[in-house]
Amino acid sequence: MHNLEGKWDVSQAAARAYGALREDILTGVRPAGSRLREEQLAEDYGLSRTPVREALRRLQADGLVQVVPNRGAEVVSLSAEDFEEIFGLRSVLESYAARNAALRGDVDVARLRELCDAMERQLERLDQDGAHEEITRLNMEFHQAIHQAGGRRLLPDLLSRVIEVPLVRRTFHRYTTAELHRSFTQHRELTEAIAAGDGDWAHAVMQSHVLAARATLLRPDQEEEETQ
Known part of the structure; x- marks a missing residue:
């Protein structure tokens, strides 16, 4: 999808991973209930797993991602x-x-x-x-x-x-x-x-x-x- 890391340091890469993943969630590219595996996200965005992990943490704080026992991170589903x-x-x-x-x-x-x-x-x-x-x-x-x-x-x-x-x-x-x-x-x-x-x-x-x-x-x- 994207190649975001390049020459940026980890904090810059994490910020860009956050922005790209957030946009994908908000626009429905990654719909409610979608699994968010660090390895796959890192590959999709051209990043290492460290900035992806930080992006997931921020998105969880935003209420857009939830961590489900025995499943891992996924896009939050709302009732x-x-x-x-x-x-x-x-x-x-x-x-x-x-x-x-x-x-x-x-x-x-x-x-x-x-x-x-x-x-x-x-x-x-x-x-x-x-x-x-x-x-x-x-x-x-x-x-x-x-x-x-x-x-x-x-x-x-x-x-x-x-x-x-x-x-x-x-x-x-x-x-x-x-x-x-x-x-x-x-x-x-x-x-x-x-x-x-x-x-x-x-x-x-x-x-x-x-x-x-x-x-x-x-x-x-x-x-x-x-x-x-």
Whole structure:
């Protein structure tokens, strides 16, 4: 897959192994329950086992990897109850972040509008490879811009723990076209609430936005419509 070690020292190699493996987990290249054998990972990433072991330790601390007795390390599997908790936390934290962003007034609103435009353009190419991945990337940038507003020190890190979860990050793959339109409309309204400096409005829109995403993610597969 990658050749990450080269001339780097162990700490640099471990950091790069962490980044590469984390990305593979978050994007579903290594799905929930996948075994993570040090020897195979070292071969995949062109590394020795020492930086791979350190990367696994960090990912375990992040909650993305678990060590199972008699099996070893594997990508963590989350239950429906776990996702309920994750989205409950997101609802509280992201609503707070949106209110803070509106009241502090230091968000680049022009950039938020550009991101809204870019996400909406992807609606025209949903049948093409990479469209959902691009929507995910743009959506992450949109939300992170709001999280980082106001110079809050702890909030971005807290939110990254509940957003950087594999299935949460790939929620858009489950959206119908109508649900994508709804989500993007909420992005527009949230942007206008922030631009207006209305903290209560921003809080309410973000809360509705997160809870709608929860409903989509937790919808039983048999009820899921095909995105057209």
